[in-house]
């Protein structure tokens with residue numbers, strides 16, 4: 147059976163999608179409400195993803211990567227308040243009805259979660275689990291779904307007879323392939339992969355990453371991949387966004403960010419992992435002192451300044467927005483030239499020329515001029 151055309155029709159009121167632009171996040175903020183107070187997990191994130199482009203989101207544990215990714219499909223718990231705009235194919239996910247959202251999940255965008263052993267139902271055969279979104283969305287009848295499951299298993303490098311296996315009969319890498327087959331089942335335009343290879347050993351990790359990359363490239367699917375490991379993302383994605391304490395602090399073409407990060411945190415993250423495929427050439431780890439801040443108690447100014455080896459006095463009270471950081475000539479697959487930006491005082495034209503808190507500066511946020519942003 148050929149995969150049916152599953153991209154849902156544009157809903158009335160949706161804005162026309164910019165050509166080639168699949169996902170657009172505008173000033174997205176997520177705050178968890180808890181009895182201990184509000185936790186601002188994501189703060190003012192703006193990102194774009196073109197058709198067929200792969201965007202990697204990196205950052206230490208607690209930086210807000212998963213919260214941001216889960217916000218895209220409104221998969222966050224009820225305690226989360228989401229602000230800003232999340233345009234998927236021109237439609238704002240945050241204002242969709244639940245009926246519309248159900249149609250969009252899986253059919254337009256799907257998620258590969260970390261740790262397939264927990265995401266798969268242990269008592270159901272994997273074929274039935276892959277078939278489920280096809281049946282739920284009415285995209286195939288039971289016979290058609292069986293054929294499609296066999297196709298999908300072959301596409302992810304598993305024999306069709308594996309449809310009859312239970313998850314415990316598969317290795318970790320095989321289970322992750324099943325998760326990828328599930329994500330592909332309804333031919334989505336966007337896949338969100340949250341640490342898809344973290345639980346796997348190095349060889350299997352490389353195989354699964356190569357599989358994801360080839361499937362994305364062959365089908366022109368957009369990919370948002372999350373990892374704490376910048377080297378994994380650099381090997382898989384066109385473009386990287388580095389998050390710290392809920393903000394994007396650096397973004398640009400993968401190679402440029404990985405080998406020439408301009409934000410001290412981006413550099414530390416790039417130095418913390420070896421390059422994929424060349425484990426011997428381990429970069430000198432540039433361990434950071436201290437821990438990421440508690441989002442409920444962020445330090446003033448740049449959130450990174452207490453751990454930053456290059457902090458200036460003004461960093462303790464002034465925050466720099468994403469600022470052009472040079473380079474950025476690379477083009478992602480089919481997309482426009484990608485800017486390299488960093489939210490750091492050191493990419494400003496004159497980092498030292500910032501007036502102090504009493505020195506007449508009205509705005510404690512340094513923003514680039516609109517035309518250069």
Ligand SMILES: Nc1ncnc2c1ncn2[C@@H]1O[C@H](COP(=O)(O)OP(=O)(O)OP(=O)(O)O)[C@@H](O)[C@H]1O
Pocket residue numbers: 178179180185187205206207208209210211212213214223225374440441
């Ligand atoms: N349901 C919740 N209620 C309150 N705070 C939460 C909730 N979920 C996450 N947080 C907090 O939000 C912040 C961001 O968490 P998130 O899981 O998005 O980070 P992450 O970068 O994906 O981390 P990891 O790599 O460990 O998954 C953390 O400080 C976390 O403790």
